[in-house]
Amino acid sequence: GTAELKPGKGASPEKTILQALHKAEQAEVTAWVQGKEAVFPYLPIPEKQGEVAEHMSYKEIGAERYVFQNGLVLNLKHTDFEPNEIKMTATLGHGRLGETKPGLALLAEMLLPESGVGGLTEEQLKEVLAPYSAHVRFQVEQDSFQFQGKGLKNETELLFQLLYTNLYDPAFREDAFQRGMQRIRQTYAQMESAVEGMMHLEGERFLAGGNLRYGAVPLEMLNRITVADIEQWLRPVLKESGLEISVVGDFDQQEILGLAGIYFGGQARKNFQKLEGGQIDFPSGKSLSLPVITHSEKGMVTVAWPTADFWDISRTRRLNMLASVLDDRMRKLIREELGAAYSAYAYNRPSLVDPGYGVLRSVVVVDPPQAEMVAGKLKQLGTQLTDDKITADELKRALEPTLTSIRDLVRTNRYWLQSVLVQSSRHPERLEWPRTIQSDLAAITVEEISALAAKYLQPEKAAEVVLLPAKKE
16 A cells, blocks of 8 residues: 555554555545436527528539528538438637637637546546537637537437537636646656657747647647636637538438527527738748757757748648648658668648738658758758759659549548638638549649749748757756
C-alpha cells in the first residue's frame, strides 16, 4: 500500500500495518446505493416546428439546399459510397476569428466534449451511447464552430438529438476544465522540448507577424482564462447564431427534412454576419533562431515565402502544385548534393480568413552544424524556380499523384461534406468546385507554375526559422 514503512522512531512496520487494518475495521460502512440511471434524450421535443421557405436544387453535383423560415440552412447530398452511413456537420458562429481573448478557442474545444452535456456527464453520455455508433464531436475552426457527427441510417434521429442537446443544453464543468488544463500544460512542456513543438509555439506566430491566431497561444495567456470566460463567450453562440446543417450519405431525405424542422426549424436564430480577418504582416527578409532544450540531436530549418489566401481556388490549386515541384527539387538536392537521410517537405497553406495571407514553406530536419548551409540551399532553390522554367517532367511528377488521389477523393462522403457542402451558404463558390476540380488540375501548365514561382518565390521575400537543439545548463 502507501503506508510509510521506513525504519525509524516509533512503531515497527508490522505494528503500523496492524494499526491501519484495525482502523479500517472500525470505520462505518454505508450501503451502496445505485445512482440514477442515465437517460438520453432527456430534453423535450421542441413544440414549435419549422417550415421550409426556399428549396434549391444543384443537379450538376446532385445536391439540395433547403432554407427554413427561421434562417436554418440544410444542405443534402445522397450517396452510396458508404452504404447505411451518414455524416453530418453543423456550422455556426465565427470560431477562432471571434475570440474575445486569445486561447478561448483552444480551451473551448477541450472543455465542451469533456463536460458532457447539461444533464449528463461525459461518462454518463458515453454509457448511454455505448450501444450505438452515432457520435457528435465539437471542433473550433478558423472561421466557425462545428459539430461533426457520424452514424448509421437508423440512428439519424439520435444524431439530431445529440446536436440539439449540445446546442441547447451544453455543459461547462470546472472539474473537466481542471483535468484538461493539466493535460494542456503537459503538452506545452513536451512541445518546448522538441523542435517541431517549438515551431508550433513560436515559429508559426513569427511567420504570421505575431498574430496570436496562428500557432500556440502562450501558456501564460491560457492560465488566465476561466470556465466562466468560455461559457460567456460560447453559450450565446450555440443558442442564437445562424445555423447551417450539411448531411451526406445514405439517408432518407424526407426523414432528414422532418427532423431538421422539428429540432432546429422553429427556434429564432440570428442571421449570420460576416466577420473579416485582418492584415497579416509576413516577416519578409527576417529570421528567427531559437535554442530548444531537447534530448534530440536534430534541428529544423524552415524557409518560407508569402503567397495568397485560399479563395481563388484555381490559384490555390496551382500554388499547391508549385509546392509539390519545390518538394521534388528539395528531395533531389538532399539525395544528390547533401547525401544525408534528411526529412524534407514543402507545402502551401493559404488562410481562409485573413485576406491575402498564405505561406509556402520548405522544411528540413537537419544536423545542427549544417543548418545554416541548408537554409541557404533552400533559398537558392526558391531563386532557381523564379529564374529557371519548370520542366514538363517536374510538373508531371507533381500532377499525376494528385490527379489519382482526386479521382478517389470525389468518391468519398468526407470530400462532399467538408470540401463542398459545409459553409456553402457562406461561400457559394464551394458548390462550383466539384465541377472543375479534375479538369482544372489537368489543365495546369508549366508556364502557369513558372509564373507563380516568379511572383511569389523572390529571394527578398523569404523568411527563415532555425531551431537547434541545446543542452540544459
